[in-house]
Amino acid sequence: MNIKQNIATKNPCYTCGRTITVKGLMIHSVGCPQPRASVFANNWNNANANVCVHAVLQADGTVLQLLPWNRRGWHCGSGSNGSGNNTHIGVEMTEPDTIQYTSGSSFKDLNPAATKDFVAKTYRTAVELFAYLCKQYSLDPEKDGVIISHSEGHKRGIASNHGDVEHIWNKHGLTMAQFRRDIKKAMGGNTQVGGTAQTTDTTAGNAPKSVSKGDTVTFTGGPVYKSSTAAQATVNKGVTSKCEVTAVNLKGTHPYHCISQDGKGVYGWVNAESVKEVSTTAGNAPKSVSKGDTVTFTGGPVYKSSTAAQEATTKSVSSRCEVTAINEKGTHPYHCISQDGKGVYGWVDKTSVKK
């Protein structure tokens, strides 16, 4: 397996910056006979795209990563129990050009031997990627609801009604149960791997956009790169370290240049999700928002309750709002009402609010 970063920086999933606490991984199959991951990557790197998965993988072991793993993707829609987009990383497997879809998830197989070979190889790539992600997020692949297919997500009420991945795996004797077992095996039976402390939600009081040159931050572990746009990491540092941010390139995939101030040896460009803000000059501490405050809603989802799994609407406006209620324990802690006629009315995320 070879993970290449190909971040879809134009996709709204990336630009709106919402993050999730990763609780599981959802496997998809693209549903069209296109073996090349780059076709999907290019398609979704678009400001008008209304879909984005975290990665697309192909038979030769290539994985194109389109979103930071803890960004909120749009890969599975929703069901009666909410949306897997709020909890699961979504990964698409490409499909061979030796099949021809007839209707829905039914297809004709034009070259069964080639199809079988292709499917076996994408399966292998998926096992390796999922084992890697399970280690990174300390997930047990055999725990109920952690590793699911899109169609299993639908049965659990957290995804739209699609037949992937079983529609193609079933024809080749592959099952989700086997997949989960193979992932566990690939992890060496070990689900607890220290190092990358990325299991926590980075939204909390921690908007990487406001990190500036000269800030002191906590590097929480992860890959370190020679440049802000490098495809491949020079090293993976499994340490927590107080660092100074010595340069920022927000257009880079690895936007912050960090240097350890505590001798832990971090030196290089790192991803936004590897960084937690400690001190900043920007006057933007959402924790100090109180009921009755006037804040700027900077755009994002609006919810019916502070704990709703799914947004009622997404407002892409900037609006002066009054905070009319607070529930710090909610995922969307502030109830905001527009004071400028821009129509924001409901519970919003911390990251959508600036004081």
Ligand SMILES: [Zn+2]
């Ligand atoms: Zn799907």
